[in-house]
């Protein structure tokens with residue numbers, strides 16, 4: 001099989017899996033939690049944020065981690081609307097992923 005949908009989901013390299021293993025198995029707490037088990041992971045997230053920023057020549061404050069493409073699309077659309085309060089129209093097309101189509105069904109053909 002030739003898999004051509006890596007934008008939807010993709011396997012990680014073995015070294016990535018190994019780097020992440022502790023956070024899948026032993027240190028899986030929520031870094032935003034008030035208790036120590038999770039909160040101590042905040043520094044791990046912040047280190048990752050700085051590493052990603054350095055890779056693309058950005059500032060860590062400019063990096064936002066999201067859980068999926070749908071959340072990313074929503075964040076981008078909401079940020080664009082907030083930055084342009086006078087503009088209320090978003091142009092999309094029927095071939096876009098459903099996460100960027102109007103929830104009332106317009107644009108779904």
Ligand SMILES: Cc1ncc(COP(=O)(O)O)c(C=O)c1O
Pocket residue numbers: 007008009067068069070071073097099
């Ligand atoms: C352009 C685009 N947006 C959003 C999604 C939805 O992704 P997720 O399931 O990660 O929210 C996909 C998935 O294929 C996609 O290709």
